[in-house]
Every structure is written in C-alpha cells, then in structure tokens.
Amino acid sequence: MSRQDKIALALRDALPIVLAYFPLSITFGVLAAASGMPWNMSIFSSIWIYSGGAQFMVISMLETATAPATIVVTILLVNMRHVLYGATMGPHLAHWREPLKWLAALGLTDESFVVTSNRAAAGERLTPSYYLTFALAAYGSWIAGTIVGAGIGGIVTSETASVLSFALPALFLALLFGGERSFPHLLSACTGAALATLAGLMHLGGVGLIIGGLAGATVGQMLGRRSKRIRG
Amino acid sequence: MIILLIGAGTYLLRAGSLVLGSRIKWSHQSKEWLSYVSPAVLGALLGPLLLLNEGQWVPMKDNMILVAAIPTIAVAWLTRRLLLTVLAGILFFALANYFM
Numbered sequence: 520m521s522r523q524d525k526i527a528l529a530l531r532d533a534l535p536i537v538l539a540y541f542p543l544s545i546t547f548g549v550l551a552a553a554s555g556m557p558w559n560m561s562i563f564s565s566i567w568i569y570s571g572g573a574q575f576m577v578i579s580m581l582e583t584a585t586a587p588a589t590i591v592v593t594i595l596l597v598n599m600r601h602v603l604y605g606a607t608m609g610p611h612l613a614h615w616r617e618p619l620k621w622l623a624a625l626g627l628t629d630e631s632f633v634v635t636s637n638r639a640a641a642g643e644r645l646t647p648s649y650y651l652t653f654a655l656a657a658y659g660s661w662i663a664g665t666i667v668g669a670g671i672g673g674i675v676t677s678e679t680a681s682v683l684s685f686a687l688p689a690l691f692l693a694l695l696f697g698g699e700r701s702f703p704h705l706l707s708a709c710t711g712a713a714l715a716t717l718a719g720l721m722h723l724g725g726v727g728l729i730i731g732g733l734a735g736a737t738v739g740q741m742l743g744r745r746s747k748r749i750r751g
Numbered sequence: 752m753i754i755l756l757i758g759a760g761t762y763l764l765r766a767g768s769l770v771l772g773s774r775i776k777w778s779h780q781s782k783e784w785l786s787y788v789s790p791a792v793l794g795a796l797l798g799p800l801l802l803l804n805e806g807q808w809v810p811m812k813d814n815m816i817l818v819a820a821i822p823t824i825a826v827a828w829l830t831r832r833l834l835l836t837v838l839a840g841i842l843f844f845a846l847a848n849y850f851m
Contacts, residue, residue, distance in 0.1 A: 539834035560754065567758035577753065587753050595760045597792050603785040605768025624766035630833060682845045688800050688816060689823050689840025695793040696827035697836065704790045711791035712798030719799035722806050728795045735791025740784045
C-alpha cells in the first residue's frame with residue numbers, strides 16, 4: 520500500500536471517531552463554561568489532557584469542591600486503563616523509531632485504541648503515516664469541538680446544561696456496555712459500583728473509586744480464571 | 752495546576768506503557784488483570800453517579816438519572832455505538848426531566 524493509500528485509509532477509519540468527538544467535546548466546552556471554568560482553561564484541558572472521561576470528571580469534581588489531590592489520584596487511576604492500551608499497542612509499533620512512539624502515545628484514547636488495535640489484529644502493519652494521520656484527525660476534532668463549546672457556553676441556559684450533563688454517565692455506560700461484556704467483566708463492574716456506592720454513603724470521597732477499581736478488577740480476574748478452568 | 756498534573760500523568764501512562772510495551776513482553780496474568788480495570792473503574796464511577804446525590808441515597812421513584820440510564824444501557828448493548836448512545840442518553844434524560 521502506498522503512503523497516500525495509508526493516509527486515505529486512516530482518514531476513513533477516523534471518520535466515525537471524528538464525528539463522535541465533535542459534539543461530545545462541544546458538550547464538554549458548554550458544561551465547562553456552565554460550571555464557571557474560564558474558556559481558555561477548557562480549551563487548554565482538551566489540548567493537554569485529551570481524555571474525555573477525565574475532563575468531564577474534573578468539571579464535576581471541581582463543582583463538588585473535591586480536594587485537588589483526590590481529583591488527581593482518582594483520575595489517574597481511572598486513566599490507568601491506558602496502560603492496558605499501551606501494552607497492547609506497543610508490540611505493533613516495535614519497528615518504529617523511538618521519537619515516533621512517544622508521539623503516537625499522545626493520540627492513544629479509548630476509541631482510537633479500539634479502532635487501531637482492530638486494524639492491527641486483522642494483520643495490518645501499523646505504519647507511522649497511518650497511525651499519526653488517524654490520531655491527528657481525532658485530536659483535531661476534539662479540540663475544534665471544545666472551542667465551539669466554550670464559545671457558545673455562555674449563551675446556553677443552565678437548564679440545557681443540566682440535561683447535557685447526562686452526557687457523562689451516558690459516555691461511561693456506552694464504554695462499559697459497548698465494550699467487552701463477558702460475565703467476569705460485568706461482575707467486576709458491579710463490584711466496583713457496589714464498593715464505590717458504599718464508600719459514597721460513608722462520605723469517603725474518591726477513595727471508593729480506588730478501592731472499587733482495584734477490588735473489582737481482582738474479582739473479575741479471579742472469576743475469569745475459574746470460568747476458564749471449568750470450560751477448559 | 753490540576754489540569755497540568757492530570758495531563759502529564761495521563762501522557763506518561765500512555766507513553767510509558769506504549770514504549771515499554773514495544774520492548775518487553777507483559778505477563779499474561781498482568782495483562783488479564785489490566786483488562787478488568789476498565790470495567791471495574793467504570794462501574795465504580797457509575798454506581799455513585801446513578802444512585803447517590805451528594806452522599807445520600809436517592810429513592811428509586813425520584814431517580815431520573817437511573818430511569819434514563821436503563822434505556823441508555825439498552826442502546827449501548829444493542830448498538831455498541833458511542834455517539835448514538837450518548838445522544839440517546841441525553842434524549843432519555845430530557846424526557847425523564849420533562850415527565851417526572
């Protein structure tokens with residue numbers, strides 16, 4: 520495949536993500552403005568963090584005046600999932616030059632991981648021109664949407680903003696129930712939900728998320744092993 | 752400041768694991784555990800979001816977020832499409848707000 524073909528393929532693969540990111544990041548910009556975040560900060564967070572879930576969580580946690588350390592720890596724990604993505608994608612980029620790998624890491628989001636890892640699993644050799652075109656298209660869409668959202672944020676009523684705030688739980692639900700959903704995966708989600716809710720009732724703040732995440736993952740793994748043994 | 756730290760941390764998680772992952776082979780067990788981190792954390796995020804309001808249990812019949820979440824789950828389950836699910840979710844939540 521020529522370089523042109525690679526770039527065309529990358530743009531075709533990126534299209535659904537570009538289409539999804541644009542309104543989602545507009546929503547982010549609007550909600551950020553409604554919660555009182557200055558417009559330049561919300562655009563900066565899209566450029567610098569570039570992780571939808573994390574950015575939405577920052578807004579909601581700043582609104583409830585969570586301690587800064589808790590915010591950072593909680594969100595980095597949530598973003599631990601990127602370690603899995605990196606570990607999975609890494610072997611496919613083994614033939615790349617070192618600086619390009621560091622560049623590629625910028626664009627490693629939930630959605631682009633799903634698409635590019637499927638490409639790689641189908642036996643496609645991931646080239647820098649394919650991967651970086653793909654990542655850049657998604658990144659550009661995310662930033663452009665944030666700018667639009669931050670721009671119109673001031674004129675959106677608080678009622679509309681509160682309806683739009685359901686975008687965050689909906690995004691989490693979409694990632695959870697649109698992803699891997701074997702019984703062990705769902706049980707680890709339920710364990711996490713139960714422990715975090717319990718911690719919330721006891722006013723333990725962000726700790727519940729950490730405990731829920733670690734315990735949920737362990738329960739899922741244990742059950743996954745057992746069910747494999749029974750089947751195996 | 753918070754944004755700076757989160758951005759730097761997230762990038763390091765992504766870059767570190769990608770660069771390391773391109774060199775070493777991860778043990779099967781650690782990969783397996785990592786694959787359960789996402790659903791566990793998503794569950795832990797969703798639980799309080801759907802059931803609590805400022806640390807208080809929300810009674811089922813007044814819980815518009817939970818009511819809107821159920822059809823949203825159905826859309827996610829059936830379509831596996833991110834944007835469609837989010838848009839449908841917002842619509843369900845708007846309807847719940849309107850009728851309840």
